Amino acid sequence: KDRGVPPSDEDYVFVSYARADEKAAKAIIRIIERAGYGVWWDGLIPGGERFSARISDALEGARAIAVLWSAHSMQSNWVQDEAAFARDHHRLVPISIDGTEPPLGFRQLQCIDISKGGARASNPAIHRALQTIAEMMDRPFAPDAMRPDRGVSRRSAMIGGGAVAVGAAAFAGWTFLRPSGAAANTIAVLPFDNLSGDAAKGYLSDG
Numbered sequence: 001k002d003r004g005v006p007p008s009d010e011d012y013v014f015v016s017y018a019r020a021d022e023k024a025a026k027a028i029i030r031i032i033e034r035a036g037y038g039v040w041w042d043g044l045i046p047g048g049e050r051f052s053a054r055i056s057d058a059l060e061g062a063r064a065i066a067v068l069w070s071a072h073s074m075q076s077n078w079v080q081d082e083a084a085f086a087r088d089h090h091r092l093v094p095i096s097i098d099g100t101e102p103p104l105g106f107r108q109l110q111c112i113d114i115s116k117g118g119a120r121a122s123n124p125a126i127h128r129a130l131q132t133i134a135e136m137m138d139r140p141f142a143p144d145a146m147r148p149d150r151g152v153s154r155r156s157a158m159i160g161g162g163a164v165a166v167g168a169a170a171f172a173g174w175t176f177l178r179p180s181g182a183a184a185n186t187i188a189v190l191p192f193d194n195l196s197g198d199a200a201k202g203y204l205s206d207g
Contacts, residue, residue, distance in 0.1 A: 011137050012038035013093075014062035016082040018072035024097045025068055027119035032066070034121065034147045035130050037137060059085050064136035066093040066129070069102050069111060093132050121146060 013032055017025040022043075029039050040058045055078075059065065065086035073079040083106055086092035092109060094102055099115040101107065112132070117123030127143055134141035 010038050011063045011139075012040050012061070013133055013137070014058055014065045014082070014086075015039060015041040015068065016065060016073075016079050016086070017041070017068040018070060018076045018079055020072040021068055021070050021097060024070075024119050028066070028068065028095070028097075028126075031119065031121050031126060031146075032130070032133065035133075035141055036147070037133060037139070055082070062091060063138075064093050064133045065091045066095055066133065067102075067106075069094060069096045069106075070098045070100050074100060074103055091136060093129060093136070095129050 015025060015029055015032070025041065026043075029041060032039050040062065042055060045054050059082060065082065067073070067079060067083045067086060069079075080103070083092065083094075083102075087106060087108075092106075094106060094109055094111040096102070096111050096113045096115060097119065099113060102111050112125055112129045114123055114125040114129065117125055120126065127141075130141045130143075
C-alpha cells in the first residue's frame with residue numbers, strides 16, 4: 001500500500017506542522033495513534049512525489065485537522081494555508097506546542113496550549129485535544145484505553161532486561177565466591193511503583 005495516499009476506507013486526522021517542529025509533531029502523532037485514530041502527515045509522502053497534490057487530497061479526506069502552532073509554524077505559508085482550509089471546513093483543532101498564539105484570522109476557536117505539560121500522553125491539555133478530535137471523528141475518546149507506546153515499551157524492556165541480567169550475574173558471582181558453610185541468606189523483594197506519571201507505563205511495575 002502506498003502510505004503517501006490518504007486512506008479511502010478509514011477516517012483519519014491530518015497533522016499540519018512546520019518542518020522545524022517535526023520532533024514534537026511525531027510525538028503528537030504517536031499519541032493520536034495510541035488513542036485509536038488514523039493519522040496522515042507529510043512524512044508519509046514518498047520522495048519525488050508532488051507535495052501539493054498529495055497534501056490537497058489528504059486535506060479533503062481528513063475528518064479533523066490538527067494544526068500545531070509555534071513560533072516556526074507562524075511563519076509557514078503551508079501551515080497557514082492548511083489551517084485556513086481546516087477553519088473554513090470546520091475541522092480545525094488548533095494546538096500550541098510552545099505557547100504561541102495563533103495568528104489573526106485563527107483565534108475564533110480556543111487554542112489548546114500543551115506547552116506546559118509537553119507532548120506527553122499524561123498531559124491534561126493533550127487529553128483536551130484528543131477529546132476535540134474525538135468529537136469531529138464521531139468516535140469516543142477513552143484515556144484509560146490508550147494503546148501503549150511500542151517504541152517506548154521496547155526501550156523500557158531493553159533497559160529493564162539489562163538491569164535484570166546485571167543483577168543475575170552479580171548474584172551468581174556472589175554465590176560462587178561466598179565462603180562454604182556460610183549461613184544461608186534471604187532476599188526480600190518489595191513491590192515496584194510507577195513513578196513516571198504515565199499510566200501507560202504501569203505494566204513495568206505490575207510485572
